[in-house]
Amino acid sequence: xxxxxxxxxxxxxxxxxxxxxxxxxxxxxxxxxxxxxxxxxxxxxxxxxxxxxxxxxxxxxxxxxxxxxxxxxxxxxxxxxxxxxxxxxxxxxxxxxxxxxxxxxxxxxxxxxxxxxxxxxxxxxxxxxxxxxxxxxxxxxxxxxxxxxxxxxxxxxxxxxxxxxxxxxxxxxxxxxxxxxxxxxxxxxxxxxxxxxxxxxxxxxxxxxxxxxxxxxxxxxxxxxxxxxxxxxxxxxxxxxxxxxxxxxxxxxxxxxxxxxxxxxxxxxxxxxxxxxxxxxxxxxxxxxxx
Amino acid sequence: xxxxxxxxxxxxxxxxxxxxxxxxxxxxxxxxxxxxxxxxxxxxxxxxxxxxxxxxxxxxxxxxxxxxxxxxxxxxxxxxxxxxxxxxxxxxxxxxxxxxxxxxxxxxxxxxxxxxxxxxxxxxxxxxxxxxxxxxxxxxxxxxxxxxxxxxxxxxxxxxxxxxxxxxxxxxxxxxxxxxxxxxxxxxxxxxxxxxxxxxxxxxxxxxxxxxxxxxxxxxxxxxxxxxxxxxxxxxxxxxxxxxxxxxxxx
Numbered sequence: 001x002x003x004x005x006x007x008x009x010x011x012x013x014x015x016x017x018x019x020x021x022x023x024x025x026x027x028x029x030x031x032x033x034x035x036x037x038x039x040x041x042x043x044x045x046x047x048x049x050x051x052x053x054x055x056x057x058x059x060x061x062x063x064x065x066x067x068x069x070x071x072x073x074x075x076x077x078x079x080x081x082x083x084x085x086x087x088x089x090x091x092x093x094x095x096x097x098x099x100x101x102x103x104x105x106x107x108x109x110x111x112x113x114x115x116x117x118x119x120x121x122x123x124x125x126x127x128x129x130x131x132x133x134x135x136x137x138x139x140x141x142x143x144x145x146x147x148x149x150x151x152x153x154x155x156x157x158x159x160x161x162x163x164x165x166x167x168x169x170x171x172x173x174x175x176x177x178x179x180x181x182x183x184x185x186x187x188x189x190x191x192x193x194x195x196x197x198x199x200x201x202x203x204x205x206x207x208x209x210x211x212x213x214x215x216x217x218x219x220x221x222x223x224x225x226x227x228x229x230x231x232x233x234x235x236x237x238x239x240x241x242x243x244x245x246x247x248x249x250x251x252x253x254x255x256x257x258x259x260x261x262x263x264x265x266x267x268x269x270x271x272x273x274x275x276x277x278x279x280x281x282x283x284x285x286x287x288x289x290x291x
Numbered sequence: 292x293x294x295x296x297x298x299x300x301x302x303x304x305x306x307x308x309x310x311x312x313x314x315x316x317x318x319x320x321x322x323x324x325x326x327x328x329x330x331x332x333x334x335x336x337x338x339x340x341x342x343x344x345x346x347x348x349x350x351x352x353x354x355x356x357x358x359x360x361x362x363x364x365x366x367x368x369x370x371x372x373x374x375x376x377x378x379x380x381x382x383x384x385x386x387x388x389x390x391x392x393x394x395x396x397x398x399x400x401x402x403x404x405x406x407x408x409x410x411x412x413x414x415x416x417x418x419x420x421x422x423x424x425x426x427x428x429x430x431x432x433x434x435x436x437x438x439x440x441x442x443x444x445x446x447x448x449x450x451x452x453x454x455x456x457x458x459x460x461x462x463x464x465x466x467x468x469x470x471x472x473x474x475x476x477x478x479x480x481x482x483x484x485x486x487x488x489x490x491x492x493x494x495x496x497x498x499x500x501x502x503x504x505x506x507x508x509x510x511x512x513x514x515x516x517x518x519x520x521x522x523x524x525x526x527x528x529x530x531x532x533x534x535x536x537x538x539x540x541x542x
Contacts, residue, residue, distance in 0.1 A: 107349065174384060174386045175386045175388070175389075177344065177347065177380075177382065177386075178382065178388060178448065178451075180344070180347070180375060181342065181344075181375060181379065181382070182375065182376065182398065182399035182452060183372050183373070183375040183376030183377075183399065183455055184372075184398075184402050188402050192398070192402075193388050196388075196389045196390065287435050287437075288391070289389050289437065290388070290389050290437055291437070
């Protein structure tokens, strides 16, 4: 081997080592930030996380350190996010199927729709909140669970559509053709083959949208409002966990501020549980997938 | 010779590139017709025009007629769905559907409402037997189809195609992704099926064409160079290009 190529090989090895170091550094920082957030929540929230906190609505004087809990916000958040995701899903599925099945060849039009959805995805949630508020006023609704659900559905819609769209686009062309080759219509193919093949991806997209919905404070601030009562009607205001965190942290009382951390912990646990359920669902369907 | 598929002045272009030039061809009924030629000669394009798969590609222009049983399948009145249940396709690489073995075969039957309940099971068995797969899978019908070997999956795809009772089977280099034993198995099935179906086989190996073909079509750069009885062409090719290809000088 001549000296020049030996030198190049050594340089390549140094390069490799340096980049490996950088990648590991980045990975460790990300994990550490996540660990830091979780640790903060656990350390500050765990001591006040009690059965009372998650099983009761606030009693009189709760925000001054009085008795009660955040059941109003837990239920409110679950209703809001579940309702919003469901509503968004109902609107998203036809759009996704149309986009991937029938606009398949009209790439220009499809690209335009995707661009529009990507822009929508990037719009700050407070804008959705304001928009939802205006719709609410024009419909003569007041701040209510229903208005919150509708606003969250708007917020989640682009995430759902683009998420599912990207997963469906990974379906091998030959698989689609296997279905068409036996005389299946595009609709048959979409409903019976593509949706089955991409189910794990579809579930992931739903989870992503749900996560965005349940964690969002700004869009429900004006639309769902806030109340200490448990949500019982679509037409009454409903509390939510992100706003519960916000209001409790805003009080001057350390005891109440601690409950904000506990509320954030509850929110995180809810998302964790939902992740586990969806992962379990995905693993059940994975064995049929064509690779 | 009773012709089953008549291709008339058929031209196909992708964008500005003409890939099939004025093809004029009659494919006989109840025989294996092999379309042979080097890569890029347009043989797969020709095959995919017979089940109207061409239009799934972007920027494709199609001119001319293809008549099946006297009906032009490119007539605007004709629904490609009907054509595809009449003309089955065995692809180059087997793609099982993301479901169980039994559901793969039942897929077309269910879509076309051809069988249900007990009949369905009987039908699935029948077509798996025709594809020579029944003995190997009869105890694992509910397992995901993707667990089968690639050769078994190709026979499953054959059974899935047969189940919708096509008249014509298109096979696009159906053994090129398979090991020699599985390939031989597929060739055996095609020979058995020749009695009942019109089979159009795309192949780039001369030996496979020799083993299977009754009728031979040789294509080169988008044009049909020569067609006729396989035995006649093999023993005495009329065209210089065909001769060169058969002797391995081109392709």
